[in-house]
Amino acid sequence: MELSNPIVTIFSILLVLLISICIHNLKKQKKDAKKYHPFGGTVFDMLKNYGQLHHYMTDHAAKYKTYRIFSPFHGEVYTADPVNVEYMLKTNFQNYGKGTYSRSIIKELLGDxxxxxDGTSWQQQRRVSSREFSTKILRDFSSATFKECAIKLGNIFSEAAKSSNQIIDINDWFMKATTDSIFKVGFGVDLNNLSGATEENLKFMRAFDDANTLTYERFVDITWKIKKFFNIGFEAELKKNIKVIDEFVYKVIRTKTEQMHNSKDDSPLKKQDILSRFIQINDRDQKYLRxxxxxxxxxxxxxxxxxxxxFIYMLCKHPEIQEKIAKEIQEATEINEKITSVADFAANVNEDIINKMQYLQAALSETIRLYPALPVDPKICFADDVLPDGCNVKKGxxxxxxxxxxxxxxxxxxDDALEFKPTRWLDHNGYFRSESPFKFTAxxxxxxxxxxxxxxxxxxxxxxxxxxGCFQFRLSDEKDEYTYRMSINIHVDRPLQVRVFNRYGLTDP
Ligand code: HEM
Structure with missing residues (x-):
C-alpha cells in the first residue's frame, strides 16, 4: 500500500508529460516540409484498442499501407507495403535493427x-548457427525427436478418442509437445511434459513461460524501469524467474560439458543436440552457451x-479441407486398415513422404499467412532515411x-484475402509455389x-x-469463434476445446 501511492503520482506526472510531448511533436511535424506517412492515431488509441490491436492495425494498413502513430518517445511507423518491407529488411538492412531500447527490454531473458x-555479434552467431542448422546430424536427430513427440501426443489423443464426450484443450497439449521437442533438440534433455515431468523440470518450465510473458509486459508498461529499480510488481517476479532459469540452464550446461570431456567416444554422431554442437565450438563461455x-x-x-x-482450428472450421489433407496423407503413406497404433502409423512417415504432401504444405502456409506467430515485428531506424514510397523516417x-x-x-x-484457401499456394499441377517473402512476411x-x-x-x-492421418478433429462447439490474445506471439485467446475421433481401430497404446 505504502508503495502504490508514489507510483500512482509518478504515473500521473508521466501521463501529463507524455500528452504534452505528443502535442509538441504533432505541431513540430506539421511545420516540417518533408513528406511523412499519414497519421493513423496515437499510442493512446493503440492502448484503447489493445485487446483488438491487430484488427486496429489491419484496418489502418488497409487504409494507408504505411502510417504513423504518435508516441511521446519516438516516431512510430507501421507498414504493410511489400516495397517498404523489402527496403527495410533487405536493401537498407543495415539501417534497421533491434537497437538499444529493445535490447534493454529483453536483455535479462535473452542475454546476448x-x-x-545487431552488428558483428549477430553476424558471428548467424554464421555459426546457420552452419549447425544445416548439418545432417541435427536434421536427423530433430526429425526423430519430432516423431517421438508426435507419437506420444497421438497416444494421448487416442485415449481421448475412446470417449466421444471427452473434450481436450489441444493448444495445451501442443505447448507441452513443442516444449519437450525443442528441449530435446536444444539441450538433449527429456523434459517429459507429455508424460510426467519432474518437479524441477516443471518449475523451470513455469519460470521460462512466465519470464517470457513478463518480459513482454515491459514493452507495454512504461514504468518498468522504476519497478525494476525498487524490485516491485512484475519486475520482482521476473527477477525470481530468471534466477530459476539460470540455475537450471547452467546446471545442464555444466553436466553436458563434463560428460563430453569425460567421454572417450569422440564420434561426432553423439553430439546431436544444439548445446553439444555449440560446446564443441566453444566450451569456455557458459554465458554465451546459455x-x-x-x-x-x-x-x-x-x-x-x-x-x-x-491449423487445427482452421481445419475444424473447414472439414472438407481437413478430409482432403487426411486423404493426401493416406495416399502418401500408403497406410492400410490394419494399423493398430499411432507408432505403427508413424513408422510410415519419413522425410521423403512428407515432401510429397504438397496440399498439406499449402494448408500450413495458408494458416501461417492468416496467423503468423509473430504478428508485429518492430525495428529501430539507425539514421534518417526515405522509404521507397517517398516518405521520411527519422533516426530513432x-x-x-x-x-x-x-x-x-x-x-x-x-479479394479473397480473408478466406482460408490452401489452393492459392498451388500451381496448376498441384505443386506448392512459394511467395515473395516481402509479401508473406511471417x-x-x-x-x-x-x-x-x-x-x-x-x-x-x-x-x-x-x-x-490417425485422427479427425472437431470443435467441441462447432459454432465457437476463437480469436487471439495479446502477447508477443499470436496465441489462441482461450483453451482450444476439441473432440478427437479415431480414423482407424487404434487399440494399442
Ligand atoms: C512457424 C514457426 C516460426 C515462425 C513463424 C518464425 C518466425 C520468425 C520471425 C518473424 C523471425 C524474426 C524475428 C525478429 O525480428 O527478431 C524469426 C527469427 C528467427 N527464428 Fe523463427 N519462426 C518460426 C520457427 C522457428 C524455429 C522452429 C526455429 C528454430 C528452432 C527458429 C529460429 C529462428 C532464429 C534463430 C531466428 C533469429 C534469426 C536472426 O536474427 O538472424 N524459428 N523467426
Missing part, C-alpha cells in the same frame, strides 16, 4: 543471443505450438512491418530471415501427418 543483438540455447528454445517452442493450434523511429495485417491485405492477396526476410523456417515446416508436417 541471436534475437537480441544465451544461444535459450534463444533457440524461445524461437522454437511457442511458434510451432501456436501454428498447430490455429520505431519502424515495424506487420505480418498479421499483411496476410489480410486485399492489395496483396486479392518468417521475416532478407539477411535476418528466420533461421528455423525449414526446421519449422518439417516439425509441422511430421506432427500434422501423424495426427491428421
Amino acid at each position: 543471443g541471436i534475437f537480441a543483438v 544465451d544461444i540455447i535459450l534463444n533457440f528454445v524461445l524461437a522454437g517452442k511457442d511458434p510451432i505450438a501456436i501454428t498447430m493450434s490455429w 523511429d520505431l519502424v515495424a512491418y506487420l505480418p498479421y495485417a499483411m496476410g489480410r491485405m486485399k492489395f496483396i492477396w486479392g 518468417f521475416q526476410a532478407g539477411p535476418r530471415t528466420c533461421l528455423g523456417q525449414d526446421f519449422a515446416y518439417r516439425q509441422l508436417k511430421i506432427f500434422s501427418s501423424i495426427l491428421l
Whole structure:
C-alpha cells in the first residue's frame, strides 16, 4: 500500500508529460516540409484498442499501407507495403535493427543471443548457427525427436478418442509437445511434459513461460524501469524467474560439458543436440552457451505450438479441407486398415513422404499467412532515411512491418484475402509455389530471415501427418469463434476445446 501511492503520482506526472510531448511533436511535424506517412492515431488509441490491436492495425494498413502513430518517445511507423518491407529488411538492412531500447527490454531473458543483438555479434552467431542448422546430424536427430513427440501426443489423443464426450484443450497439449521437442533438440534433455515431468523440470518450465510473458509486459508498461529499480510488481517476479532459469540452464550446461570431456567416444554422431554442437565450438563461455540455447528454445517452442493450434482450428472450421489433407496423407503413406497404433502409423512417415504432401504444405502456409506467430515485428531506424514510397523516417523511429495485417491485405492477396484457401499456394499441377517473402512476411526476410523456417515446416508436417492421418478433429462447439490474445506471439485467446475421433481401430497404446 505504502508503495502504490508514489507510483500512482509518478504515473500521473508521466501521463501529463507524455500528452504534452505528443502535442509538441504533432505541431513540430506539421511545420516540417518533408513528406511523412499519414497519421493513423496515437499510442493512446493503440492502448484503447489493445485487446483488438491487430484488427486496429489491419484496418489502418488497409487504409494507408504505411502510417504513423504518435508516441511521446519516438516516431512510430507501421507498414504493410511489400516495397517498404523489402527496403527495410533487405536493401537498407543495415539501417534497421533491434537497437538499444529493445535490447534493454529483453536483455535479462535473452542475454546476448541471436534475437537480441545487431552488428558483428549477430553476424558471428548467424554464421555459426546457420552452419549447425544445416548439418545432417541435427536434421536427423530433430526429425526423430519430432516423431517421438508426435507419437506420444497421438497416444494421448487416442485415449481421448475412446470417449466421444471427452473434450481436450489441444493448444495445451501442443505447448507441452513443442516444449519437450525443442528441449530435446536444444539441450538433449527429456523434459517429459507429455508424460510426467519432474518437479524441477516443471518449475523451470513455469519460470521460462512466465519470464517470457513478463518480459513482454515491459514493452507495454512504461514504468518498468522504476519497478525494476525498487524490485516491485512484475519486475520482482521476473527477477525470481530468471534466477530459476539460470540455475537450471547452467546446471545442464555444466553436466553436458563434463560428460563430453569425460567421454572417450569422440564420434561426432553423439553430439546431436544444439548445446553439444555449440560446446564443441566453444566450451569456455557458459554465458554465451546459455544465451544461444535459450534463444533457440524461445524461437522454437511457442511458434510451432501456436501454428498447430490455429491449423487445427482452421481445419475444424473447414472439414472438407481437413478430409482432403487426411486423404493426401493416406495416399502418401500408403497406410492400410490394419494399423493398430499411432507408432505403427508413424513408422510410415519419413522425410521423403512428407515432401510429397504438397496440399498439406499449402494448408500450413495458408494458416501461417492468416496467423503468423509473430504478428508485429518492430525495428529501430539507425539514421534518417526515405522509404521507397517517398516518405521520411527519422533516426530513432520505431519502424515495424506487420505480418498479421499483411496476410489480410486485399492489395496483396486479392479479394479473397480473408478466406482460408490452401489452393492459392498451388500451381496448376498441384505443386506448392512459394511467395515473395516481402509479401508473406511471417518468417521475416532478407539477411535476418528466420533461421528455423525449414526446421519449422518439417516439425509441422511430421506432427500434422501423424495426427491428421490417425485422427479427425472437431470443435467441441462447432459454432465457437476463437480469436487471439495479446502477447508477443499470436496465441489462441482461450483453451482450444476439441473432440478427437479415431480414423482407424487404434487399440494399442
Ligand atoms: C512457424 C514457426 C516460426 C515462425 C513463424 C518464425 C518466425 C520468425 C520471425 C518473424 C523471425 C524474426 C524475428 C525478429 O525480428 O527478431 C524469426 C527469427 C528467427 N527464428 Fe523463427 N519462426 C518460426 C520457427 C522457428 C524455429 C522452429 C526455429 C528454430 C528452432 C527458429 C529460429 C529462428 C532464429 C534463430 C531466428 C533469429 C534469426 C536472426 O536474427 O538472424 N524459428 N523467426
